[in-house]
Structure formats: C-alpha cells, structure tokens
Amino acid sequence: MRSGFIIGLRLFGCLLVPLAVGGISGYATASSIHGWYEHLIKPSFNPPNNLFGPVWTLLYTLMGVSLFIILNSPKSDARTQAVKIFAIQLILNFFWSFLFFKFNLLGIALIEIILMLLSIGTMIKYFSRVNKLAAYLQIPYLLWVSFATMLNGAIWMLN
DSSP, X not given: OHHHHHHHHHHHHHHHHHHHHHHHHHHHHHHHHTTTGGGXXXXXXXXXXXXXXXXXXXXXXXXXXXHHHHHTXXXXXXXXXXXXXXXXXXXXXXXXXXXXXXXXXXXXXXXXXXXXXXXXXXXXXXHHHHOHHXXXXXXXXXXXXXXXXXHHHHHHHHO
C-alpha cells in the first residue's frame, strides 16, 4: 500500500512540475493575447488562439508522464543525463513565453525557441537511451515546437 502511495505521489509531482511551468508561463501569454499580440501581423497558418491552451496542456501532461517513466527507470548515467536535459528544455520552455509575449522580443524569442527545439531533440535522444516510450511520448512536443518555431519566425519577419 505504501509503495502505491509513493508511486502516486511521484506521478503527481512529475505532472505538477511541467503543468505549473506551463501555467505560470501561460499566464504571461494570456495577459498579452488581447493587447499587443492581437495587433501583430500573423501568417496565414497561425492557428486560432483557443487552440494553444489545450495543446500545451496535453504536451505538459505528456512531459510529466515521460518524466515519471524516466524517474521510475533504474538509476544510471543515462537516466541522470535525461533528467538534466529535461530540466534544461523545461527552463527554456518557461522563458520563451516571457520573451515573446511579456517583453515582445520576437527575435530573441526566435533564437530561444530554436535552442528549445534543439534541447527537445536532445531530450528525446537521451530519453530513448532509458525508455523508448518516454521518448516517443515527446514526439508531439517536438512537432508542435517545430511548428511554433516557424510561427515565431514568420511573425518576427512580418513585424
């Protein structure tokens, strides 16, 4: 019984960390959507604003599940490296919203999201060394951030 509680607590913590990061950075985003952002010139492939929240919630949830899988894998150097790169990409993820939405630094945000994209690819590589499922669960995140990188670049060029 105690073991199940510990596992549940670990799962809760693994989900809470990325969802909290997303919630805080999402707050920075939400406060700018109906101001500065709505007046930007956007490319034709810009999705509707109401799509971003559900997509990011799913992606942060998948991050948490993957982290849980990694942390429940046997201790190893590969696991330690996977957790470190997870933290790096999550920090980059957190700051992008502030750079783009709060401080309106489109070019700096573009550089930062490219670094985030590279870190996500690296995270998937390191996750795959520990657990393939944890790595595969991050493919939607990689694809979405690839799209977001193109979107960031297009908005930067148009404005």
